[in-house]
Amino acid sequence: MNRTTLSLIVGTAALAAVTGFATLTEPAAPTTDTAKAAAVLPVERTNLLCPAPSASDLAETTYTSFTPVTKGTGSEGTAELRSAAAESAAAGSADGDKKTTAEPVLTPKAPGTPVTGDTSGGDTPALVGTAEGKFAPGWTVQESTQVSAGTGRGLLGVTCTAPDTEFWFPGVSTAADRTDYVHLTNPDDSAAVADIELYGKDGAVTTTVGEGLTIPAHSSEPILLSTLTDEKQDDLTVHVNVRSGRVGAAVQALDDKLGGDWLAASTEPAGSLVVPGVPKDATAVRLVAFAPGDADADLKVQLASASGLITPAGHETLHVKGGMTTAVDLGDVTRGEAGSLVLTPTDQSVPVVAAVRVVRGKGDKQESAFIPATSPVGTRASVVDNTVKGSTLSLTAPQGTAKVKVTASAGSGGGTAASKTYTIRSGTTQDVELPVPTGLKGTYALTVEPLTDTPVHAARTLTASVEGLPGFTIQTLPDDRGTVAVPEADEDLTVLQK
Template sequence: MNRTTLSLICAASALAAVTGFAALTVPDADPGDSRATAARLPVERSALLCPAPSSSDLAETTYTSFTPEGVAGAAAQKSSAELLPAEKNGGERQDQERKGGAQKDGAQKPVVALKEPGKPVTATASDPEAPALIGTADGALAPGWSTQQTTMIGAGSGRAVLGATCTAPDSEFWFPGASTVRERQDYVHLTNPDDGAAVVDLEMYGKDGLLKTTAGEEITIPGKSSVPVLLSTLTDEPTANVTLHVVARAGRVGASVQADDDKLGGDWLPASADPAGTAVLPGIPKDATSVRLVAMATGDDDADLTVRLAGPSGPITPAGHETLNAKSGMTTAVDLGDVTKGEPGSLVLSPAEGSDPVPFVAALRVTRGKGDKQETAFIPATAAIEERATAADNRAKGSVLSLVAPGKAAKVKVVSSAGTAGGATASKTYAVKGGTTLSVTPPVPSGVKGSFAVTVVRESGGAVHASRMLELPEGGVPMFTVQTLPDDRGTVAVPDAGEDLSLLND
């Protein structure tokens, strides 16, 4: 066999194992053909980006970082997982140093530093100038590394619980559910983890198509920095329901939308799962007083969709909302009211009978409470859990886990870690019936002190989608946040490279 070819195959396998940012796949083949087999190996390096938490003087932010234990084959060498402050607008390192954000020798101090798998760590921030964070993990701390920032603003027009799962950098994001109307202040936070500058385009789509923007193209994000952009400043067309498309034409970024409503509180709006012909939006609270569905077809064709609510006992069709036509390049919004009728549920969107799958994106705006005591969170379409997913920040009271099996029944194990200040792990196995949503309180670790992480491990059966609601009521307001739980991508498929003498015949 050509040695160069063999070296390239081995190099590709090693690259997939160490980066964690891409996966190599192989096509279906004869089970007896060893060239087509692939093992799943733990990643050896991960990256996370956290947006700047809040500019409010009343904001109190907690960062919780965690890596699950027991990842078979995880690297045994010395490991690290740290989140460092990003520069603001590309050049305020000196100001960070003056405030103690860096050591005298120029090396920045981590805001959050994880030391070992299985035990979460926390850090807090109350400075309205708190920066975005850029983090990397390697070795045994890389597979499944998760960090959440939870911000409490207990009073004022911005009162809310804002929860964000820190995300990996990418080149494209879709955010159905954004807004540019006066009562909303929606900022997209763009964070560049690399040394070189990134260049980003922002496109916004309303009910009639692409909105005319004045400054949405070629936004430069300097290296190792974060830039917030107020969406309403990009257009002269106030639009209630917007789908924001973030595209990095150079480099890669993390993107998150902070949505604040003058009357309804607010939360972080996470990106929707990649455009697909079906979507699952898991974890509508049982006491939701209002649910708005926002969707858009991203290709050249409209998406004709069937709308189903997967409840505790099975799928039902919301009265008056049996179908949805998601138009190509046009944002469609539908108010579903109190669609859950006092029971928890998840929305499942699939091609209407006789329709071909058409890629689309979708998200829900969920409101709890009434009158001047309302609070809002967002639930985007989320990918299924292939192996495992984690919600890093949970409390002894107030965490609700939603598990939905849109097709076949499934079995999952839920593992609660030790607390940040003590306690023992706890676990429980749940069976999720096909077409239903199971809403449970995660097992509370014995003797837990501080917050703890919850990891969902898929054991058997069909696809499972999940989310976690964290309730932190304040002053009679049912303040809450929802984080969806896509697969943590802690492992990657690596082909088994073998000799293929047929290559000599090419």
């Protein structure tokens, strides 16, 4: 069950408490005014799951939490991020039991201001976060890790995810120079059971122990992909299907020479996809796509550049066979300009998932990161852990001109919020000049709010020098689902007479 479903349950329960009885009669005729427009209300509870950041003793990890200020939330609420084991201990404590649990990694003080927590070493566990009341709508947590040496060295970042029941990860690998893990985190009081399916260039890959994996309550399991199959393939798609319960899922992809990063799940399979925010200085871009069904997909490949939609020479279309993973090297496709990949059907629309692997730097100072296809920003989205010189926000409007408001929050150590409004021309991508909080201390959050109905896609690139390496990580900004539409209803006492 995803966050939207949970929010609807909460909202419906609250509505029932107010109205007394829900109407169970036949739908009213169009002329009646019994049914009213849906009310848009803030969600009342949000769960987020952060995977274990690294097995390296050299890892330095920062967690950053932020909730944007949302109207209608009231004055009460709490939020905290703590280890899954601590959550298990707390859940198992009886009333009056004084058994202590680990202290939270961080506890936000107020919406509108980020808060950070740090940890180091390779034994940091997966974390479970819960926000309620005023902290729930749009709650965002970023996990950023610097690893100075070894496989996967560089800057790794991931937005902590809501638990769900299905995930697609195009772009994973079992090649000899890659060490890829699927991290599954279970936040609930009962065990979850999941299947991990792999799809390569020839279709489904035979796995040895990929079916019926049990993730115990309040725990996290990192599954090394190379232990599931003997096949060595450069480009694979992972499908995580949860049979019972729910989990958070993310892939940690580590390379012997090209660093590493987290690969977040692609948006749900769709006929058209957008992969936003390919850095302008990317030296290599590899597109990986997968068609989950039996039908083949033929996609038109375009780059939404700073000047408009263009077609990469030699890569005008991409043919994706049903049930198979297809990959293509686009090289330095952005050619020094901000860009986003736009994939649309050439004829019949066939659902696909997609992601790109981006490489920056040259020689032995190369680093890599991943960008999954993502849904539009929607109403609002936030991204955290930003710095004045180390953050780039890319906005793209592939279907029409859009206006967007971007707000820089107060800093984690002080400062005053600031906002700017931008116009993104149809078919373009812009790396916008960011607002900066006045008197900034620490890091800050960016909140993106489209002011028009035109779909806007966004991604943030975070850069940092890690022992002389050009470390970077990219996070997309889908809608934060901070509000939910709850239909208004009137009492209908006639239901008691039926």
